[in-house]
Amino acid sequence: MPPPPPPPRTFSRPVRELPELEGRSPMLWMSIGLGVLGWVAFVMRATNSERATSSVMRQIIYELKRSDEVEAALGANVKPEPGWFVYGGHPHVQGSMSVLQGKVDISFRISGKKGAGTVYFTSIRKNKGQKFLILRFRIVCDDGTIVSLREKYEEGLLFEQPPTS
Numbered sequence: 810m811p812p813p814p815p816p817p818r819t820f821s822r823p824v825r826e827l828p829e830l831e832g833r834s835p836m837l838w839m840s841i842g843l844g845v846l847g848w849v850a851f852v853m854r855a856t857n858s859e860r861a862t863s864s865v866m867r868q869i870i871y872e873l874k875r876s877d878e879v880e881a882a883l884g885a886n887v888k889p890e891p892g893w894f895v896y897g898g899h900p901h902v903q904g905s906m907s908v909l910q911g912k913v914d915i916s917f918r919i920s921g922k923k924g925a926g927t928v929y930f931t932s933i934r935k936n937k938g939q940k941f942l943i944l945r946f947r948i949v950c951d952d953g954t955i956v957s958l959r960e961k962y963e964e965g966l967l968f969e970q971p972p973t974s
Contacts, residue, residue: 857892860906861899865913869930872958873919879948882956884923913941919948926950 860866866889873879873887880887892901904915911934918927931945948956 857902858899860902860904860915861889861917863906863908865906865908865915866902866917869928872962873928873948876958876961878956878958878961880921882924882948882950882954883919883921883926885921887919887921890918890920890925911935911937911941924950924952926954926956 870889889900891898900917900919902915902917904913906913906915913933914931916927916929918925920926926948928948929945930943932941932943934941943959943962946958946962948958950956
């Protein structure tokens with residue numbers, strides 16, 4: 810007969826306090842906050858880029874560049890002012906633009922050799938295929954001068970690709 814197995818060995822565990830673990834929630838909240846901030850920056854850039862490169866903006870900028878009234882107020886070489894780094898060099902275009910629904914209400918900054926100002930443009934289209942009816946098309950210069958271009962485009966605009974110059 811084989812010998813009986815040896816009794817199990819018992820080890821005495823040292824009695825001491827366990828170390829305090831640092832909470833992971835501050836790091837988790839910081840990661841979530843950075844993720845949300847990155848998402849917001851991406852959405853801002855994407856929507857602004859869509860507005861800034863639209864046919865409406867191209868047409869408005871084309872009309873501003875060839876306007877004598879704008880050149881008299883702001884000087885030659887009128888162009889949109891680039892926005893901050895999130896927008897990737899595009900101008901910051903505020904407002905809403907829905908060409909399919911026939912509603913455009915935007916504002917953005919422009920500058921020329923003599924000064925700068927803010928362009929305000931609002932228009933609607935009553936039926937598909939018609940020209941947009943301009944309700945507001947003005948530049949408020951930084952020196953307080955207001956240049957209204959609405960009367961010049963009383964017949965409206967059909968937002969198509971402007972001619973290249």
